[in-house]
Amino acid sequence: xxxxxxxxxxxxxPEGAIASLNCTYSDRGSQSFFWYRQYSGKSPELIMxxxxxxxxxxxxxxxxxxxxxxxxxxxxxDSQPSDSATYLCAVGISGNTPLVFGKGTRLSVxx
Amino acid sequence: xxxxxxxPRYKIIEKKQPVAFWCNPISGHNTLYWYLQxxxxxxxxxxxxxxxxxxxxSQLPKDRFSAERLKGVDSTLKIQPAELGDSAVYLCxxxxxxxxxxFGEGSRLTVL
Numbered sequence: 001x002x003x004x005x006x007x008x009x010x011x012x013x014p015e016g017a018i019a020s021l022n023c024t025y026s027d028r029g030s031q032s033f034f035w036y037r038q039y040s041g042k043s044p045e046l047i048m049x050x051x052x053x054x055x056x057x058x059x060x061x062x063x064x065x066x067x068x069x070x071x072x073x074x075x076x077x078d079s080q081p082s083d084s085a086t087y088l089c090a091v092g093i094s095g096n097t098p099l100v101f102g103k104g105t106r107l108s109v110x111x
Numbered sequence: 112x113x114x115x116x117x118x119p120r121y122k123i124i125e126k127k128q129p130v131a132f133w134c135n136p137i138s139g140h141n142t143l144y145w146y147l148q149x150x151x152x153x154x155x156x157x158x159x160x161x162x163x164x165x166x167x168x169s170q171l172p173k174d175r176f177s178a179e180r181l182k183g184v185d186s187t188l189k190i191q192p193a194e195l196g197d198s199a200v201y202l203c204x205x206x207x208x209x210x211x212x213x214f215g216e217g218s219r220l221t222v223l
Contacts, residue, residue, distance in 0.1 A: 008151070032210045043202055043214040044154065088153050092210045098144060098167055099212060101153030 002027045004091050006102035015111050019076040023089030023102055026070070032092040033065055033072045034099060039085045047087075048074065079109045113137065115215035117203050123221045129191035132218040136184070136205030143180060144212065145188050146202040154202055160186065193222045 003026040013019045021035075032051055036044035050056045050063040050072065062075040072091075076083055086106045090099040116135040124130050136143050141162050146154035157176065159167040162183035171178065175194070180186040190197055200219050204212040 004153075034211070043217050044212075046211055046213070049211060090153075090212075097210070098156045098159050099210065101146075101155070103151070103153045 002030075002091070002100045004089055004100050004102035006087075006089050006105045008103055009106040010108050011105055012108045012110055013079050015079060015081060015109055017079050019079045019083065019107055019109070021074040021076075021087050021089075021105050021107065023072045023074075023091075024070055025072070025089075025091045025100075027091070027093065028067075028070065029093055030067075030070075030091045032099075033063070034090040034092070035061075035063060035074045036088040036090060036101075037085045038088055038104065044088055076107075079107075081109050081111045083107060084109045115203055115205050115213055117201075117215035117218050119218055120216060121219050121221075123223065124193055125223050126195055127192040129189065130193055130220060131187055131189045132201050132203075132220075134186045134188070134203030134215060136186075136203070137213055140205035140207055140213070141183065142206045143186050144204040144206075145178060145186070146204060146214075148200045148202055148217070150199075157188070157201075190220075193220070195222050198222045 034049045035047045038044045048063045056063045060077045064073045086104040088104045089102040092099045143160045145157040148154045160180045178188045200217040202217045203215045
């Protein structure tokens with residue numbers, strides 16, 4: 001059974017701070033890792049993906065992957081109230097295999 | 112480029128009634144997915160299509176759920192008969208061969 005674990009939160013951070021969202025996965029064969037943001041009542045939207053160990057930066061977002069520890073994280077710098085949402089971690093074996101999603105972490109950025 | 116289109120957005124039915132959801136994926140995306148999302152949970156895969164072939168349907172409750180993707184484009188997900196526990200959001204997503212899923216707005220089902 002492939003599992004993707006996330007702390008459900010809520011994670012509360014003050015505006016301007018760094019939000020750190022974490023995710024662990026059980027299948028060592030996992031090759032692709034995605035972070036989706038989901039606003040309340042809306043569908044998930046892709047923020048970032050990462051395939052290789054290390055960091056990947058895109059604007060205020062940084063994804064970090066450590067395959068040895070089976071751990072992937074998302075850092076949000078200069079957090080804004082508009083970042084308040086649920087963040088879903090999703091993991092795939094390779095290519096076009098169906099993604100397995102975690103339950104999501106609810107982030108609240110306090111102005 | 113148009114996104115994934117789903118309908119209806121909302122559906123309220125009584126238990127034991129049938130219901131159907133429709134999805135039109137992004138043009139050129141050969142892979143289509145149906146996910147189910149309960150409140151406070153992540154999406155869970157129901158079925159995945161590669162063109163018109165269902166390649167992963169192990170999580171689809173086949174006694175009451177059925178799906179089809181004729182001509183490898185649009186897809187329909189049907190529930191018959193619906194049960195109270197089927198109340199959820201049904202998400203359709205599509206992708207090219209990269210694994211990056213693009214979701215539709217979802218169809219929220221309430222079974223009374």
